[in-house]
Amino acid sequence: MKLVCSKSNLLNGVQIVSRAVPNKTTMSILECILIDASNGIITLTANDMDMGIETVIEGDIVESGVIALDAKIFLEIVRKLPDSFITIDTDASYKTLITCEKAKFTIVGKSGEDFSYLPMVEKEESIVISQFSLKEMVRQTIFSISDNDNNKLMTGELFEINGDELKIVSSDGHRISIRKIALREIYEHRKVIVPGKTLNEVSKILPGGADSDLTVYFTDKHIVFEFDNTVVVSRLIEGEYFSIDRMLSGDYETKVRVNKKELLNCIDRATLLTREGDRKPIVINISDEGMELKIDSALGSMKEEIDIEKQGRDLMIGFNPKFLIDALRVIDDEEVDLYMVNPKAPCFIKNEEESYIYLILPVSLVANYGR
Structure with a gap:
């Protein structure tokens, strides 16, 4: 097999399929990327038997053929070659010559016969x-x-x-x-x-x-x-x-509308006082005066107030701050609505259309603070 293609095309293709190369496997062939230039197109394939990726790249096929190359070595070689055209030339013993301008690498490949191609899936x-x-x-x-x-x-x-x-x-x-x-x-x-x-x-x-x-x-x-x-x-x-469905009740006793960025930044600041694996909750106290957030840990304590629009009852509730941060970070709205029932029931963060819903279970304040 002999083919020529630009570094950018080859590198992009190799990076795409490399995501399906297993980190650990007892089958050495699965540590390879298959280059198939036998049907008039250049196809790269990797497969860890649970997920497989195949991509077609542009290039010139001088001589058709198939070769399996160690994915890690091949990716690093291609990544560090000059930004020019790369030639891949293999012989009958699977010895592979990779050249680009003045750089030449020789590596040993494997036969593609033992490679597991992607399964044929009915596309109905x-x-x-x-x-x-x-x-x-x-x-x-x-x-x-x-x-x-x-x-x-x-x-x-x-x-x-x-x-x-x-x-x-x-x-x-x-x-x-x-x-x-x-x-x-x-x-x-x-x-x-x-x-x-x-x-x-x-x-x-x-x-x-x-x-x-x-x-x-x-x-x-x-x-x-x-x-x-x-x-x-x-x-x-x-x-x-x-x-x-049974968990997505529309009932609530307390509804809060708050600026998302302000709430996210406040919770983020609070986590400065927590260590990795620390289970200290952030305590949220909701009243007509606003929303107070506080956290106490071995490193210190923090308290901050945020302006809100509130409907319903006052409420004190605790959460794992990471769970709130994860949800708030992916919401694009400027303001968010939080729906709560009581300190032991889930909090819902959702918009009116319910195109997104984030349900977060609260943390017991009694267990953490002895209330």
């Missing part, structure tokens, strides 16, 4: 969504998935299609994040659980243009993301996602 059920919309929905929900594999369902996000609406839900057991958007067409009802790792990687490689679309295909076991010259195939998480 699909939706079309803007790249920007999907990227934003993932950004605004991915932070509340669980990193604990003991509950596999919570390491993924629920994708639910209802007519012309797409809803994405994530939860780690202490909070729930929900985003909804309107789709351009009406689709059949569908619910799947997509691994958080897959969504993280798709979000990173999606260009995210508002005028660019991607197509998402669903089967019982796989999800496929197709955009530009790239295809991402991932296994789905099997199981039934927990029901959230």
